[in-house]
Amino acid sequence: MANNNIGPKRLVVGAHYGLRDWLAQRVTAIVMALYTVLLLVLFLTGSNFSYEGWAGIFAHQWFKMATFAVIVCLLYHAWVGLRDVWMDYVTSNVFVRLVFQVATILWLVACAGYAAQILWRV
Amino acid sequence: MSEVVKSGRRHGVMRLVDATGYRLPLAGVVSILHRISGMLMFFLLPFILCLLDKSLASEYGFYAIRSLTSGWFVKLVILALVWAYLHHFCAGVRHLFMDLHYGLDKHTARKSAASVLAISLTLAALIGLKLFGVF
Numbered sequence: 001m002a003n004n005n006i007g008p009k010r011l012v013v014g015a016h017y018g019l020r021d022w023l024a025q026r027v028t029a030i031v032m033a034l035y036t037v038l039l040l041v042l043f044l045t046g047s048n049f050s051y052e053g054w055a056g057i058f059a060h061q062w063f064k065m066a067t068f069a070v071i072v073c074l075l076y077h078a079w080v081g082l083r084d085v086w087m088d089y090v091t092s093n094v095f096v097r098l099v100f101q102v103a104t105i106l107w108l109v110a111c112a113g114y115a116a117q118i119l120w121r122v
Numbered sequence: 123m124s125e126v127v128k129s130g131r132r133h134g135v136m137r138l139v140d141a142t143g144y145r146l147p148l149a150g151v152v153s154i155l156h157r158i159s160g161m162l163m164f165f166l167l168p169f170i171l172c173l174l175d176k177s178l179a180s181e182y183g184f185y186a187i188r189s190l191t192s193g194w195f196v197k198l199v200i201l202a203l204v205w206a207y208l209h210h211f212c213a214g215v216r217h218l219f220m221d222l223h224y225g226l227d228k229h230t231a232r233k234s235a236a237s238v239l240a241i242s243l244t245l246a247a248l249i250g251l252k253l254f255g256v257f
Contacts, residue, residue: 026221029217030218033211033215050184051181054177081157082161085161089138091137107167114168114171118174118179
C-alpha cells in the first residue's frame with residue numbers, strides 16, 4: 001500500500017481543485033486572448049473614432065454579453081493568479097493570507113459588478 | 123536579512139527578500155515580470171473600468187476622458203498598463219506553448235524568453251512614442 005504513493009503509478013488524492021484552477025486559468029486566458037484579437041480587428045477596421053462609433057460598438061447586445069463573459073473570465077483568471085501570489089509570498093500567517101484572499105475576491109466581484117453596470121447602461 | 127547573510131542558511135519557506143540575492147536567468151525575468159504585470163493590472167482594474175465608464179456614459183464624458191488622458195502622468199499610467207498587457211499576453215502565450223510541451227529545453231526556453239521581452243518592449247515603446255505624440 002505504501003508503494004502506491006511513489007513512482008509513476010502513485011495514488012493521486014485530493015479534491016483535484018489544483019488541476020481545475022490550472023485548467024481554468026488557461027481556458028480563460030485563451031478566451032481573453034481571442035477577445036483581444038476581436039478588439040484589434042474592430043480597431044483596425046474601424047473608421048468612426050468619435051463617441052458615436054465607440055458607443056455604437058457597445059450598443060449591440062452580443063457585444064455586451066461577450067464583454068461581460070470576458071470580464072467573468074478575467075475575474076477567475078486574476079483570482080487564480082493572485083491566490084498563487086499570496087500563497088507564495090504571504091507565508092508567515094495563514095490568517096493574514098486569508099484576509100488577502102478574501103480582499104482579492106471582494107475587489108474582483110466589485111469590479112465585475114461595476115463592469116456590468118457600465119455595459120448595460122449604454 | 124542580516125540573519126540570512128550571517129548564517130548562510132535559514133530554515134523554512136524562502137522569503138521575498140531572500141530572492142533578491144539571485145541573478146535571474148531571462149526566463150526568470152519574464153516570469154517575475156509576468157507576476158508584476160498581472161498585479162499591476164489587477165490593482166488598476168477600477169481605473170480601467172472608470173475610463174470605460176466615462177467614455178461610454180455620454181459624449182461629454184468621452185471628450186472629458188480625451189482631455190484627462192492628455193496629461194503626461196495619466197499617459198504614463200496608460201503606457202504602464204499597455205506594457206503590462208503586452209508582456210502578460212506574450213509571456214502567457216509562451217506559457218501555453220510550454221504547457222503543450224513545446225520549447226521546454228534550456229536553449230529554446232531562453233530564446234523564447236528573449237523573444238517575449240523583445241516583442242513586448244518594442245511594441246510598448248512604439249505605442250509609447252505614439253501616445254506622447256512623437257509620430
